[in-house]
Amino acid sequence: MAEGPASRAVAELRRRIVMNELTPGTLLTELGLAGDLACSQAAVREALLRLEGEGLVLRSGRQGTTVTDLDADTAAEILDLRRRIELRGARRGARRAGAGDILALRRIQAAMEQAAAAGDAWAVLERDMDLHLALFRLSGLHAMGPILARCILHTHRFRLWAPWHRRPLGETARRHVPILEALEAGDAAALARELAGHLDTMVDRGVAAA
Amino acid sequence: MAEGPASRAVAELRRRIVMNELTPGTLLTELGLAGDLACSQAAVREALLRLEGEGLVLRSGRQGTTVTDLDADTAAEILDLRRRIELRGARRGARRAGAGDILALRRIQAAMEQAAAAGDAWAVLERDMDLHLALFRLSGLHAMGPILARCILHTHRFRLWAPWHRRPLGETARRHVPILEALEAGDAAALARELAGHLDTMVDRGVAAA
DNA sequence: CCTCGATTTATTATCGATATCCAATCGAGG
DNA sequence: CCTCGATTGGATATCGATAATAAATCGAGG
Structure with a gap:
């Protein structure tokens, strides 16, 4: 199921966000997640790019990326x-x-x-x-x-x-x-x-x- | 307007696809585009990831990425x-x-x-x-x-x-x-x-x- | 001549290092 | 005490190189 670090990062972060382990507004840093998920910054970066495409996170340039709001x-x-x-x-x-x-x-x-x-x-x-x-x-x-x-x-x-x-x-x-x-x-x-x-x-x- | 290589690559590829300069089914390679757009593979990669999120291209793992169909x-x-x-x-x-x-x-x-x-x-x-x-x-x-x-x-x-x-x-x-x-x-x-x-x-x- | 397998090649996937940039902090001047 | 500017810290953005992988090609055997 896990084809590589990037896929695993996407799956894991998606799960955490949808399951509300990561709550809206949480600030995510690429390097920090790379540490958590034991992969490189590039893998996390790809994951965050995809999650942004799904509307789960918002990437605000160099100000970091946050978990999107719910209403x-x-x-x-x-x-x-x-x-x-x-x-x-x-x-x-x-x-x-x-x-x-x-x-x-x-x-x-x-x-x-x-x-x-x-x-x-x-x-x-x-x-x-x-x-x-x-x-x-x-x-x-x-x-x-x-x-x-x-x-x-x-x-x-x-x-x-x-x-x-x-x-x-x-x-x-x-x-x-x-x-x-x-x-x-x-x-x-x-x-x-x-x-x-x-x-x-x-x-x-x-x-x-x- | 062009904030960086990645943004420029996204804008340029999006334009080409929507304007039908790149027709459905066209095979795009990351390194090839990197040459065309004068940027690194990573920038093209980010661009393609975003365009996939917009439904303009389809990334099929190592088989390459193609421009999506229209019907x-x-x-x-x-x-x-x-x-x-x-x-x-x-x-x-x-x-x-x-x-x-x-x-x-x-x-x-x-x-x-x-x-x-x-x-x-x-x-x-x-x-x-x-x-x-x-x-x-x-x-x-x-x-x-x-x-x-x-x-x-x-x-x-x-x-x-x-x-x-x-x-x-x-x-x-x-x-x-x-x-x-x-x-x-x-x-x-x-x-x-x-x-x-x-x-x-x-x-x-x-x-x-x- | 056809089929199957090893090899080659082209491409993505991943990594580590560096450059760049924004924002908060600290300090000096008013 | 407040404001403005330089500085510094922390993060993203980008790059080049390497590893891994799947398709295509070529060759030998049947």
Whole structure:
């Protein structure tokens, strides 16, 4: 999984930020992280460049790089955006799904359940992202994948930041089963419905929902 | 404007790709570009990392990095996304615009007209991007700025790739005036209307529009 | 003639050292 | 006591060299 120092640095820092071990505003120095992660400045530099591309850190030239802020308004807006992207993608992709695609999706879902059983919250999130991205890839809208990835990442971060959104890991994993069943049945309408429901229950929108 | 080799490399490569001097699929090598742009491999490397974050190139490990593909379907989808982001941003931002904000926007618009008068198509696009981003920034939805930036960039690229979408530069610049006027009047509805019209006429949607 | 394997080559990935730059600090003058 | 300017410290930015790796090429064997 770890192909090199740079990849490891990206994965590790991304995990720390999304899991809120590194809180918003934290100042990161390239040389300092190089010490922590036991790699060279160049590797850390590449990692920070990538994380900036994902919106997790902000590099301000020679003043250093900081972990980006979070706010509820933007998080809600991003979730809406994500909802729209995934729904439109699902409607396009439902008909193109081959048996191989569905098998691959089921494998990811199984891996997610396995991670949930092991109590590895981060691995669950990674598999969740894999699954949603693989599903979206069926739409053929290649250039939008990274945009969706960014939205998913920020959704995850916000959910962990606002702890009242947390759910049992196993439940999170099992929630995806109906989505895959709708896809396998070739029912685009059901797929969109299940996916929409999944995204809508992802975040508690105030107490009124109860 | 050019702060260093890396910044210059990013700007130059971005220009070449968006202006379609570098066509989709072109293979780029770090050392080769370093020769072209008269800088070190590290500078080119940073540039390519950033451009990958913008979706303009695809880095495939040791197999090299290529200019990303374009397709009309995705372009249409991205334009829709952009429309949605900008419209929601405008509705939020209309009330918060101060006199200083409007002055800054007018300055950018003036610079765009100047670039148009000079016949500098690329500068017009840069100012267009500046203007739309500055306008969106009024919404306070910080984390979405880079997503919008990406959408605008791809919209520009697609428009230049499909030459029938081109318009006289001066017209492009002047199109933004009503938007700023609506903003200055504090009329959120008019702002949304003008902005929507601007985005809708950006791309000819088939011959039916004639 | 075709296939498989070793070799070569071209390219990225990584590192350590140096140059550059911004900002905070300290000191002198008013 | 306050302000302004030089200084110093700490960080990024950049470079050149080296290591590692994957694709392409060439050659021998079948």
